[in-house]
Amino acid sequence: MFRRTRDREFRDAQRAGQALLAMHTELPLPNTPATDAATAPAAPEAAEVPDFLPPEFRAPSRQDVSGLMMRWDLPLVIDGEVHACHCGAYRNWIVFNMRDDSVWLRCPAGHEAKEERLSTAWYNRNSGPVDHFHPNLEDGLRHLGH
Template sequence: MFNGIRRQTRKPSEAQRQFAKLHTQLADQVPPGFGVPAAEPESVEATAVVDDFLPPELRVPSHDQLGGKMMPWSQPLVLDGEMVDCAQCGAYRDWLILSTRDQIWLRCRAGHQQQETRIDTAWYNRHSGPADATHATFEDCLRHLGR
């Protein structure tokens, strides 16, 4: 029974015959423009360059244009289960946290600074809010923050 089915050859349908006929007619034809080098583009007059970016007073400097960032931290700072205090005066709250050159520094109200290795830049970025101002000098920033 299966041998009989295999021996039967199917004749191509009408659509298959039409496709084969069309294929043989188009076999030696080349589409227009095929193999022809592309035309030279027309010369275009130079247009005036318009600066569509924000005006300078509204631009925010990128991280590589800043010497550092700082934020106030008024509550006690607890790291690894212990409260951080100033190594010189013992203050444990009202910090300025400074981020500069992938280092974090703590500055107490008295002006003592100490590097904090348990905090990294990612921690700083998660806990800091948006910058409300940029300053030319460190002292200008301290004055802005009331220090």
């Protein structure tokens, strides 16, 4: 599921995220909330430049990363039943939501399986805001404790 090309895409997205964070920390805090800035009409000088920010400075969207991942420490109940890996593990999962909308589960022993009963909609309902971008899968797994 995690081919080298996907790793590279993920790494690129990570770099973009880091560039954005670096930019945010270097810019003075705006006086208005970010939501106001986003809805405010573009300044005339900005309108003359089609791509105001180079791609590497744009916030990565879901389409820019290979996938999202989160910890799921509690037993995972799917269709009313506690889901267990073939090795017997039933908690401390890492849940992946891939760009193709598939959801994968990884047990603490490292077994990965696509879970057809879960979807991006389920993932969105159960995940918090994205707070980290990882250069590769291994880094993300380490961050999440696997």
